Amino acid sequence: MTTQEPARSREERRRDTLARLAADDDAWVATASPDGQPWLMPLSFVWDGASLLMCTRRSNPTARNVTPRGGVVVTLGHTRDVVHVEGPAEVIEGSALATESADAFAAKLDWDPRDRPSWVYLRITPRVVKAWREENELKDRLIMADGRWLD
Template identity: 65%
Template sequence: MTQTETGPEPEPARSREERKRDVLDHLRQDTDAWVATASRDGVPTLVPLSFLWDEETGTLVMSTRRTNPTAVNVTPGGPISVTLGPTRDVVLIEGEAGIVEGTDLPAPAADAFAAKLRWDPRSRPRWVFLRITPHTVRAWREVNELADRDLMLTGTWLA
């Protein structure tokens, strides 16, 4: 990185294909994300939750107590926003979340969740899974990537 009068010069912009690969790496390797929902009255909730990327279904799987605002806000299904990565390598995901009872999540996903995160919500009676289907995915590092930040629209990858 070189220095300019206003600070470090950003790295060259990544191609859409590179950014998609980087997003998929985040989804596979990251453990935690910021999750935003809103109540029917419009009261926002922002919480950190651990997640699993279920590649077979193309969904994120999270877990929380059924009575927590995040679960209440998306019951039975509703909009949700998820953010991964630091501010200089951000991934924004907007989608639809649905509640899945602990015993109703297919075993491959539930087992993978438990293995990755080293705890199993299926043994906790008041806990549910959230299955999040992405509709929009955006990713960028610096201003030079803002123009092509859309990587998924209406549930379809652009690259």
């Protein structure tokens, strides 16, 4: 028999989510091509308190699928501890990324792509965040809407 933990409050989920965003290194990133072909790829990331910063080759579908009107979905965790982020993404050339952001990326991930012209950064700004562990947290999984944390 499986014992289920009590559902966390929205504040607990927000706190746990912020801790995961700060501590985790990798996430699944989902995009879609202009004709609707889905693409799912794991990428490393840095959380700066307002957005996720990732890096990929310019020629990879993940980067090619980022458009001004297109959204990106990022998911952290396994199926019983999910953080689900939805939001727009922008492609940033390595030379155009603020030094502070590029330094943070390099320091956390022990990799610095700034001198690799075939690589670009992706900045994903959350508009929606959901977090849940078990079925008892599904009803109140929404913790951010329209880019604002919910109380």
